[in-house]
Amino acid sequence: MEKKKKVLCVMGTRPEAIKMAPVIRALKQQPWAEVRVLATAQHRHMLDQVLSFFDIEPDIDLNIMRPNQALTALTARLLLELDDVLLSEKPDVVLAQGDTTTVMTAALACFYHRIPFGHVEAGLRTWDMQNPFPEEANRVIAGRLARWHFAPTDSSRQNLLREGMSDADIVVTGNTVIDALLMTASKELELGISLDNTKRLVLVTSHRRENFGEPFRNICRALKMLSERNPDIQILYPVHPNPNVRDVAHEILSDCSNIILCEPLDYAPFIAAMKRAYLIISDSGGVQEEAPALGKPVLVLREETERPEAVEMGVVKLVGPNYQRIVAEAQHLLDDSSAYAEMARGISPYGDGKAAERIVNVLREHFA
Ligand code: UD1
Numbered sequence: 001m002e003k004k005k006k007v008l009c010v011m012g013t014r015p016e017a018i019k020m021a022p023v024i025r026a027l028k029q030q031p032w033a034e035v036r037v038l039a040t041a042q043h044r045h046m047l048d049q050v051l052s053f054f055d056i057e058p059d060i061d062l063n064i065m066r067p068n069q070a071l072t073a074l075t076a077r078l079l080l081e082l083d084d085v086l087l088s089e090k091p092d093v094v095l096a097q098g099d100t101t102t103v104m105t106a107a108l109a110c111f112y113h114r115i116p117f118g119h120v121e122a123g124l125r126t127w128d129m130q131n132p133f134p135e136e137a138n139r140v141i142a143g144r145l146a147r148w149h150f151a152p153t154d155s156s157r158q159n160l161l162r163e164g165m166s167d168a169d170i171v172v173t174g175n176t177v178i179d180a181l182l183m184t185a186s187k188e189l190e191l192g193i194s195l196d197n198t199k200r201l202v203l204v205t206s207h208r209r210e211n212f213g214e215p216f217r218n219i220c221r222a223l224k225m226l227s228e229r230n231p232d233i234q235i236l237y238p239v240h241p242n243p244n245v246r247d248v249a250h251e252i253l254s255d256c257s258n259i260i261l262c263e264p265l266d267y268a269p270f271i272a273a274m275k276r277a278y279l280i281i282s283d284s285g286g287v288q289e290e291a292p293a294l295g296k297p298v299l300v301l302r303e304e305t306e307r308p309e310a311v312e313m314g315v316v317k318l319v320g321p322n323y324q325r326i327v328a329e330a331q332h333l334l335d336d337s338s339a340y341a342e343m344a345r346g347i348s349p350y351g352d353g354k355a356a357e358r359i360v361n362v363l364r365e366h367f368a
C-alpha cells in the first residue's frame, strides 16, 4: 500500500478548535490520510473544553499560554516550538484555521520549512490593519504564504483575487463553523444556568483587543444602562478570561441584578444559550456566523466587519463599541417587534454544513 500522507492540523484557541473539529473528523475517515493534531494551547481551558466536546486528543501539545500574554512573546515562543514540531513530524501538509497568532506563525514556519500550508477560513478582510488588531495582519500574512485558500464565501474569494492570489488555489467551501453548529445544534443541549423564564434573554460576549480600555468600558456602561432601563430582560454574559476584559466587566457589571456574569460557557451550553436568546450583543467572529443560522439578531460591538454578508442581508448590525448606538439599537429591537422580526429571519450565508468535506476533497485530489 502506498504511504499515507501526513496531515498536521494546528490549533490554538477556542474558535480554531470548533472550526477545525469538522475537518479533523472528515480527515480521519480518509484512508489516504494520517491525521496528526497539534494544540499550541494559546488558550488553555477554553481550548481543552472544545477538544473534549469533539473528542479530539492532541498528538502534540505545546502548552504555550501564559497569563495576559503579550503578542511579541507569544509569536516568538510559537515560532520556535513550531519549528521543532515541523522538523520532527515532517508533515506533507499543514492545515490551520482563521487569524490568530497560532495560525500566522504556523503559516510562517511552514514557509521556512517549504511545507504546503492550507488556510481554512481564508480571505476575510476589513482592509484595515488596526481593526481587528492583530487579526487582519495575521490573516494577510497567512494568506500570502498559503498553498490553498479555503474561502468561506465568494466575497472572501474576491478579496483574495484582489490581493493577487491565483483563482486556481482558491476553493469556496463555506465555513466549517456551520458544520460544527449543525453537528451540535440538533442535539439535546443543556445550558446549565438557571434563567428567569419570564424575561427575554440578551446574550453578550466581548474580547477584541482593539476595544480594550475606554471602548470596552463604554460597552459595559451600555449593558448596565440597558439592564436598568429594562427590568423585563436578563443579560447573560460569559466573560472572556483575558484580564483586560474580565476585570473591567466585573468592576462595572457585577452589582446589576438582572445581569449574570459567568465563566466562558462550554461550546454546547453556549449554543443552547444562543438558541434561547432573544438578542445577541457580541464582537465575536464565530458568533456573527452562527447566530444568523439560528435566526438570532446580532448587534456587533465593532465599527467594521470582515463578515459583511449577514450585515448586507440585514440580520447583523454594526453598532461599534459606542455607548449611545448600543443602547439605542438594542432598545429598538426590544421595543419594536417588526424591526426585530426583520432581523430574526434565520439565514445562513456562511455555509451549508459541508465545508469540511469540500476541504478534504481538495487534498484527496491533490494527493491522488
Ligand atoms: C485570541 C486571538 C483572537 C481570537 C480569540 C478567540 C490572537 C492574538 N488573539 O484572543 O484572534 O479571536 O483568541 O477567543 O491570536 N486566557 C485564559 N484562559 C484561556 C484563554 C485565555 O486565562 O483558556 C487568558 C490568558 O490570560 C491569556 C489571555 O486570556 O494570556 C489572552 O489570550 P490570547 O490568546 O493571547 O488572546 P485572546 O484575547 O484570547
Ligand code: UDP
Binding pocket: 014, 015, 018, 177, 205, 207, 238, 263, 264, 265, 266, 267, 268, 270, 271, 283, 284, 285, 286, 287, 290
Ligand atoms: N463560544 C463558546 N462559549 C462562550 C462563547 C463563545 O463556546 O462562552 C463559542 C461560539 O459558539 C463560537 C466561538 O466560541 O463558535 C467564538 O469564539 P470567540 O468569540 O472566542 O472567538 P472569535 O470567533 O471572535 O475569533
